[in-house]
Amino acid sequence: MNEAGSGLRIRRSARIIVLDPAGRVLMFRFDIPGRDPFWVTAGGECDPGETYEAAARRELYEETGLWRDCGRQIARTTPQFVTPEGEPVQADERYFLVHAEQPGIDTSRHTQLEQKVMTQHRWFTREELGGWPEAVYPENLAQMIEQELRA
Secondary structure, rough: OOOOOOOOOOEEHHHHHHHHEEEEEEEEEOOOOOOEEEEEEEEEEOOOOOOHHHHHHHHHHHOOOOOOOOOOOOEEEEEEEOOOOOOOOEEEEEEEEOOOOOOOOOOOOOOOOOHEEEEEEEEEEEEHHHHHHOEEEEOOHHHHHHHHOOO
């Protein structure tokens, strides 16, 4: 599936913004050889035929150990980027927000690739997101969260 004119594969993915009781957001650090480290929310590519909502629930469980409905979509981004496997893609990312009862997570279900490239996780305050010395994606994450919490 291509976007008209881009020639890139459309990569459908669900991203989950996980907030702990203190309002901090869970982020994962990616370390990919030959690229600068960067931080992203939990989430990943939809399986063929999988809805964004189902992918959000599955990815949340696989990456954090939390099993729950992720609610409604709160945002969408369509960045172009290169996957950890080296494939340039046109992303169609849908965002969901989940509140965790505690900051502890279980990363034991990470795939072999995730174990290799997702080298750290930490809880960021919304203030830290804007001034972090490494790239944080999406760049407007703090605004996404603020907008949803005000809604």
